[in-house]
Amino acid sequence: MTILKLAGIxxxxxxxxxxxKALEDISFSLERGEFISILGxxxxxxxTILSIIARLLQHTSGDIFIHEVPIKESKEEIGYMLQQxxxxxxxxxxxxxxxxxxxxxxxxxxxxxxxNVLLQEVGLSNVKNQYPTELSGGMxxxxxxxxxxxxxPEIFLLDEPFSSLDFQTKxxxxxxxxxxxxxxxxxxxxxxxxxxxxxxxxxxIIMMEANPGRIVKIYDVPTELRAESPIVARKHxxxxxxxxxxxxxxxxxxxxxxxI
Amino acid sequence: MKPxxxxxxxEAYQKGLKKERKIVLTWQVGIAVIFFLCWEISSRLYIIDPxxxxxxxxxxxxxxxxxxxxxxxxxxxxxxxxxxxxxxxxTIGGVLIATSLWYSNRFANIMDPxxxxxxxxxxxALGPILIxxxxxxxxxxxxxxxxxxxxxxxxxxxxxxxxxxxxxxMVLRSFGAxxxxxxxxxIFPASLPVMISTLKVNVGLSWVGVIVGEYLVxxxxxxxxxxxxxxxxxxxxxxxxxxxxxxLAALMYKGVEKLEAWLMKHxx
Ligand SMILES: Nc1ncnc2c1ncn2[C@@H]1O[C@H](COP(=O)(O)OP(=O)(O)OP(=O)(O)O)[C@@H](O)[C@H]1O
Ligand SMILES: [Mg+2]
Numbered sequence: 001m002t003i004l005k006l007a008g009i010x011x012x013x014x015x016x017x018x019x020x021k022a023l024e025d026i027s028f029s030l031e032r033g034e035f036i037s038i039l040g041x042x043x044x045x046x047x048t049i050l051s052i053i054a055r056l057l058q059h060t061s062g063d064i065f066i067h068e069v070p071i072k073e074s075k076e077e078i079g080y081m082l083q084q085x086x087x088x089x090x091x092x093x094x095x096x097x098x099x100x101x102x103x104x105x106x107x108x109x110x111x112x113x114x115x116n117v118l119l120q121e122v123g124l125s126n127v128k129n130q131y132p133t134e135l136s137g138g139m140x141x142x143x144x145x146x147x148x149x150x151x152x153p154e155i156f157l158l159d160e161p162f163s164s165l166d167f168q169t170k171x172x173x174x175x176x177x178x179x180x181x182x183x184x185x186x187x188x189x190x191x192x193x194x195x196x197x198x199x200x201x202x203x204x205i206i207m208m209e210a211n212p213g214r215i216v217k218i219y220d221v222p223t224e225l226r227a228e229s230p231i232v233a234r235k236h237x238x239x240x241x242x243x244x245x246x247x248x249x250x251x252x253x254x255x256x257x258x259x260i
Numbered sequence: 261m262k263p264x265x266x267x268x269x270x271e272a273y274q275k276g277l278k279k280e281r282k283i284v285l286t287w288q289v290g291i292a293v294i295f296f297l298c299w300e301i302s303s304r305l306y307i308i309d310p311x312x313x314x315x316x317x318x319x320x321x322x323x324x325x326x327x328x329x330x331x332x333x334x335x336x337x338x339x340x341x342x343x344x345x346x347x348x349x350x351t352i353g354g355v356l357i358a359t360s361l362w363y364s365n366r367f368a369n370i371m372d373p374x375x376x377x378x379x380x381x382x383x384x385a386l387g388p389i390l391i392x393x394x395x396x397x398x399x400x401x402x403x404x405x406x407x408x409x410x411x412x413x414x415x416x417x418x419x420x421x422x423x424x425x426x427x428x429x430m431v432l433r434s435f436g437a438x439x440x441x442x443x444x445x446x447i448f449p450a451s452l453p454v455m456i457s458t459l460k461v462n463v464g465l466s467w468v469g470v471i472v473g474e475y476l477v478x479x480x481x482x483x484x485x486x487x488x489x490x491x492x493x494x495x496x497x498x499x500x501x502x503x504x505x506x507x508l509a510a511l512m513y514k515g516v517e518k519l520e521a522w523l524m525k526h527x528x
Binding site for chain 2: 051078079084088100103104
């Protein structure tokens with residue numbers, strides 16, 4: 001079942017002094033429960049794609065369908081985890097997590113239980129009454145993850161959630177996210193700079209180039225890697241070949257002066 | 261034995277702090293004492309004209325008799341009341357105007373030149389117009405205290421609203437928040453520190469507005485006492501009023517500082 005379909009999406013940012021063409025002719029679709037990654041150089045429009053799918057930006061041309069309904073008419077809940085955690089410093093972890101339900105005016109005991117369960121699952125229940133500034137980077141990311149999960153979105157958008165973390169924390173968090181998203185059968189788009197992360201976590205990888213942002217290639221991750229958890233997948237025999245393929249493609253781009 | 265050593269180090273550090281505090285306090289008291297002593301002596305020895313510059317003892321006497329016969333209380337309470345009201349209305353009004361500017365970009369664009377003009381204008385120059393419009397009474401004086409702080413508050417707070425990280429708004433919008441929810445959950449709390457810091461500025465501004473207002477119209481208040489003392493050549497009265505204003509303004513400033521600390525702690 002196709003849950004999300006982008007057809008010929010372009011996006012321009014307009015300003016007084018001119019415009020930037022951030023995206024050109026982006027097309028891909030996502031099946032239910034699928035996990036795809038978007039890989040590409042800085043400024044190629046990765047965050048822009050996510051913002052458009054999250055309905056925070058209006059694309060300038062093309063069509064997007066969610067469950068075959070045009071995105072504007074669709075009421076489907078979409079979870080968007082921004083490039084940084086953006087926890088509200090004046091709210092406690094629990095209050096941050098309950099922000100979505102509060103905005104949608106459906107705060108009740110069941111929701112609060114759900115928050116507690118999720119916080120427990122990511123190992124934050126002992127700090128839920130503390131403020132974000134008192135947490136480590138990894139803890140903050142986990143809190144932001146729970147906040148995004150609270151509204152039980154069908155589609156889950158992650159914008160470089162692990163890029164600011166040290167390697168070990170990052171590996172652990174990748175595993176945690178993979179487990180949780182698997183368990184709740186979320187359809188996910190992950191934006192990342194990290195080839196290994198993209199391979200370890202996803203079913204497919206979309207590679208983009210910049211100026212204007214375009215899709216270069218879409219890679220299928222070998223089936224034997226998809227079934228494994230990210231940490232195991234990184235050590236799998238099938239990991240290195242696809243890593244090298246993608247690496248070489250990126251190198252080629254760089255040599256041809258496209259600047260990765 | 262090691263923990264004891266840490267304790268001792270800490271004690272020594274504390275002792276150092278205490279000593280430093282003592283030195284600073286000694287100097288502070290010393291400067292005040294020397295200042296008043298010089299003033300008193302030079303006044304008694306006619307080095308300065310005692311009729312014009314009065315002397316600390318005369319001022320002190322005057323304040324005591326005025327407190328005893330109750331004639332000081334009226335003036336102090338009138339001025340305090342006007343200042344507090346001007347301060348409150350100015351601050352709250354400024355925040356409200358800033359809020360409406362934030363709600364409508366178009367409104368903000370339309371208002372822009374007027375705000376610039378109003379801000380650049382020396383507000384006390386509007387005194388006569390206020391008196392004509394509102395009558396020569398409390399109303400004009402409070403309006404003066406208000407008008408002098410409201411525009412600055414508006415501009416500073418509006419700026420703070422605009423500078424709130426867009427991504428907080430993005431998070432809220434991804435949950436489907438409307439404009440009021442965005443204001444309540446992100447814009448307002450994120451700007452609270454700025455709003456609180458405008459309180460301190462506004463206390464000072466409101467004093468200026470009210471004293472100038474009292475110069476112009478009133479029959480009561482500390483500003484009136486200064487002008488009256490000046491007209492009847494009673495400079496002890498002028499000086500006494502100044503001393504009281506200085507004390508009250510400093511107390512109010514300290515009070516707002518306390519309030520600021522409290523707010524910062526409890527609105528986190
Ligand atoms: N609000 C904006 N106004 C104008 N131009 C923008 C805006 N946001 C992004 N752009 C431009 O659009 C292009 C794509 O930006 P985007 O943030 O989507 O890139 P990205 O792939 O997410 O980059 P990064 O990996 O650095 O996060 C860039 O050239 C950027 O300068
Ligand atoms: Mg980005």
